[in-house]
Amino acid sequence: MFDFRLKVFYTVAKRLNFTKAAEELYITQPAVSKHIQELETYFKIKLFNRNGNKINLTPAGEILLQYTGQIFNLYNSLEFELSTLKHEHSGNLRIGASTTIAQYVLPPLLASFHKKFDNIKVSLAINNTEQIEQALQNNDIDLGLIEGQSKNALFKYTEFIKDEIVLVAVANHALAKKQSISLKELPEIPLLLREPGSGTLEVIVHALKTADIKLSDLRMDMQLGSTESIKSYIMNSNCMAFVSIYSVLKELKNNELTVVDVRGLNIERKFHFIQPHGDAETLSGFFMEFARHYNFR
Amino acid sequence: MFDFRLKVFYTVAKRLNFTKAAEELYITQPAVSKHIQELETYFKIKLFNRNGNKINLTPAGEILLQYTGQIFNLYNSLEFELSTLKHEHSGNLRIGASTTIAQYVLPPLLASFHKKFDNIKVSLAINNTEQIEQALQNNDIDLGLIEGQSKNALFKYTEFIKDEIVLVAVANHALAKKQSISLKELPEIPLLLREPGSGTLEVIVHALKTADIKLSDLRMDMQLGSTESIKSYIMNSNCMAFVSIYSVLKELKNNELTVVDVRGLNIERKFHFIQPHGDAETLSGFFMEFARHYNFR
DNA sequence: TGATAATCAATTGGTCTTTGTGATTTTTCC
DNA sequence: GGAAAAATCACAAAGACCAATTGATTATCA
Numbered sequence: 001m002f003d004f005r006l007k008v009f010y011t012v013a014k015r016l017n018f019t020k021a022a023e024e025l026y027i028t029q030p031a032v033s034k035h036i037q038e039l040e041t042y043f044k045i046k047l048f049n050r051n052g053n054k055i056n057l058t059p060a061g062e063i064l065l066q067y068t069g070q071i072f073n074l075y076n077s078l079e080f081e082l083s084t085l086k087h088e089h090s091g092n093l094r095i096g097a098s099t100t101i102a103q104y105v106l107p108p109l110l111a112s113f114h115k116k117f118d119n120i121k122v123s124l125a126i127n128n129t130e131q132i133e134q135a136l137q138n139n140d141i142d143l144g145l146i147e148g149q150s151k152n153a154l155f156k157y158t159e160f161i162k163d164e165i166v167l168v169a170v171a172n173h174a175l176a177k178k179q180s181i182s183l184k185e186l187p188e189i190p191l192l193l194r195e196p197g198s199g200t201l202e203v204i205v206h207a208l209k210t211a212d213i214k215l216s217d218l219r220m221d222m223q224l225g226s227t228e229s230i231k232s233y234i235m236n237s238n239c240m241a242f243v244s245i246y247s248v249l250k251e252l253k254n255n256e257l258t259v260v261d262v263r264g265l266n267i268e269r270k271f272h273f274i275q276p277h278g279d280a281e282t283l284s285g286f287f288m289e290f291a292r293h294y295n296f297r
Numbered sequence: 298m299f300d301f302r303l304k305v306f307y308t309v310a311k312r313l314n315f316t317k318a319a320e321e322l323y324i325t326q327p328a329v330s331k332h333i334q335e336l337e338t339y340f341k342i343k344l345f346n347r348n349g350n351k352i353n354l355t356p357a358g359e360i361l362l363q364y365t366g367q368i369f370n371l372y373n374s375l376e377f378e379l380s381t382l383k384h385e386h387s388g389n390l391r392i393g394a395s396t397t398i399a400q401y402v403l404p405p406l407l408a409s410f411h412k413k414f415d416n417i418k419v420s421l422a423i424n425n426t427e428q429i430e431q432a433l434q435n436n437d438i439d440l441g442l443i444e445g446q447s448k449n450a451l452f453k454y455t456e457f458i459k460d461e462i463v464l465v466a467v468a469n470h471a472l473a474k475k476q477s478i479s480l481k482e483l484p485e486i487p488l489l490l491r492e493p494g495s496g497t498l499e500v501i502v503h504a505l506k507t508a509d510i511k512l513s514d515l516r517m518d519m520q521l522g523s524t525e526s527i528k529s530y531i532m533n534s535n536c537m538a539f540v541s542i543y544s545v546l547k548e549l550k551n552n553e554l555t556v557v558d559v560r561g562l563n564i565e566r567k568f569h570f571i572q573p574h575g576d577a578e579t580l581s582g583f584f585m586e587f588a589r590h591y592n593f594r
Numbered sequence: 595t596g597a598t599a600a601t602c603a604a605t606t607g608g609t610c611t612t613t614g615t616g617a618t619t620t621t622t623c624c
Numbered sequence: 625g626g627a628a629a630a631a632t633c634a635c636a637a638a639g640a641c642c643a644a645t646t647g648a649t650t651a652t653c654a
Contacts, residue, residue, distance in 0.1 A: 002300055002302070002303065003299050003300050004613095005299070006299065017629080018629070018630060018631095019628085019629060019630080027613095027614065027615090028614065028615055028616080029629080029630070029631095030614080030615075030616085030630085030631075030632080030633090031613070031614050031615075032630090033630060033631060033632090034613080034614085034631095035613090037631090043376075043379050044383070045379060045382065045383055050629095050630075050631095051622095052621075052622045052623070052629095053621080053622050053623055053628065053629055053630085054622095054623095054629090055629090055630085059382060060379055060382050063375070063378050063379060063382065064375065064379070067371055067372075067374070067375040067378075070371055071368055071371050071372075074364055074367055074368050074371070075364075075368075077364070078360070078361065078364040079340075081360050081364075082340050082342060082357055082360060082361070085342065085356060085357055085360065086341070086342055301640095314602080315602070315603060315604095316601080316602060316603080324640095324641070324642085325641070325642055325643080326602080326603070326604095327603090327604075327605080327606095327641080327642070327643090328640070328641050328642075329603090330603060330604060330605090331604095331640080331641085332640090334604090347602095347603075347604095349602095349648075349649050349650075350601065350602055350603085350648080350649045350650055350651095351602090351649095351650095352602090352603085
C-alpha cells in the first residue's frame, strides 16, 4: 500500500484513538504518534486536538480526512483496473444495504459474484437508507442498495430491480384456492404488517391510499419487526401478510406459502443503487453490471 | 511530497526517459530504475516496454498514469485548501491560454493575482484551443482560457469576460474625427486583418456575414500573423484594422490609436474558462473567482 | 559498411536516512 | 492512586540513494 502515512492518519481519524489505530495497523503506538507528528510538521498545521485523554480532528484534519478518503478511492479503483487487465479481478467492495435487500436479494447474488470473482472481497453492512447515505458520505461504504428512492442530490441513483409487495398466506389457507380476492374483501382479512416507519409498510400505505383504503380500515392483527417473524407467524395461523416477493421466493417454491392476488391492487417499488457521484468507482460499476444481469429465479 | 514513487513514475511516464526523469527529480538514474521496478513488482505487471534504447508505456502504465494524474490533482487541491486555512494561499496553478488572452488580458490580471497571493505559483502556456484541450486531458494544465466556445462534453466551460472586436486607426487618421462610419463605407477602407485560421478573423467573418458582407468585399491590404504587427503597421499608415479591444487598451489611453465605430456592426465574443469537470480543482476555482472580480479598466 | 562513440537502463556494493520497536515518562481522567 | 493514553528516547532493522560499472542499443562517420 502506498502512502502508509496517510493510511495511518486515516485510521486514527476514523477511530480517534492512537492506540487502537496502532493495533489495527499492526504497528506500535509510538510509530503512530510519529507519523501524525510528521504529517503535522509537513503541513505546518495541527491535525488533531489533544484534549487531555481524548483527541478529535481539527478543521485541517477534517479536510485531510476528506481528501485521504478520495485518494484511497482512487487507489482502490486503480488496483481494480490493473487487476482486470491481468484478468484477475481483485479488489474490495463495501456494500451497504437495507434489510429486505440484504436478507433476501443479496445473498444469492453475492454468492454467485464471489464464485466468479473470488479475488474481490465484498463486505456487507445492513442499515436503513439514512444511515447508508451517511456511510457513503463518510466513505465507509462504496455502494448502497436501498428500497425507496430518496432523492438526495449528493448521490447518484440507479435502478436495480423491481420489487413487488404481495399478499401471502399459508399454503393450505382457506382463501388459497380462490387465488385472488377483491379489494372489498381485504378489510375482513386478519393481517400482519411490519412496524410503523419501515419502508415496506410505507409502500403498502401509499398503494392502499390510491385504492382509497386507509390503514385503519384493515383488520390489523399485529405489527412485527421483521419479515422473518411475519413469515413464521402466518405459517401457523390464518393471518395473511403483505411482504416483498423476494422474501418468500423459497417458501413459494416449497409450497409452504401462497400468493393471493388482490384484484385492483398492485404494490410495486424499485430497489436502487446509490453511489456518490463524481468518483470513478470502477468496482461498484462492475458489480452493478453483474447484478443487473443476474437471474433471481 | 507524498508518494514520491508515484511522482517518479509520473515523471518517467511523461518524459519517457529514465535518465531525464532522474535529472528532473534531482536523483540518480539507478534510483529511478529501482522505483519503477518496485512499482512493477508491487502491481505484478510491467509498466514500461523497454524496446532497446527506448521505453514506452504498457496499457497498465497508461492506466497508472491516468490515476497518478488524478491523485496529484487531489494532493494539489489538498495543499491549497490547507494553506487557505492558514491564510497562506499557496499552491500551483498551470494555466493555458490562447494568444490574445495570454498577451493582453492575463498579464495585468496575473500581476495583480500574484501581488495578492504571492505563495501561489502560476505558470502560463500559450496555445490554441485544440492544444489547450489536449493539455487539459493530459493533465498538463489545470485551467484553460480560450477565445471561442468550442463545446467538448469532456470539459466544463465557464464564461469569463466579453471581448469586442473594434475597428481602430491611428489617432490622427482622416476618419478619426468622424468617430463613426456606416457599413457602406467599410469596403473603401484599406484594412489589415489577421491570418486565415486565427480565431479573431473567424469572428470578424462571421459578424460581417450577418451584415451581408463578404470578406472579399473588403479592401484587404494585408494579412498579418500577430496583433502586435498589425498595431505597429497601422500606427504608420492610413490602414485600419479589426482587433480585440483588449489588445489596444494602452494605445487608446495614450491616444496613439482610436476606435472608429461601424454603425450596425457589433463584433463580440466571449472568453471562456475551460476545465476538466469532475475534479475538485479548488485553486482553479479560486483563480476564476478572482478573475471575475478583476477590473480591467 | 564496419568501427567507434554516445545513449540509456540495469546491476552492484556500500552509506546514510527513515521507520519501527521497546522501554519509559508525562499527562489526564476516574 | 491507578488506569489509560499520548509523547519521548535510544537503538535496531529496513529502505532509499549514490557512485561506479556493466551491458545493450543506437547513432556517427570514415
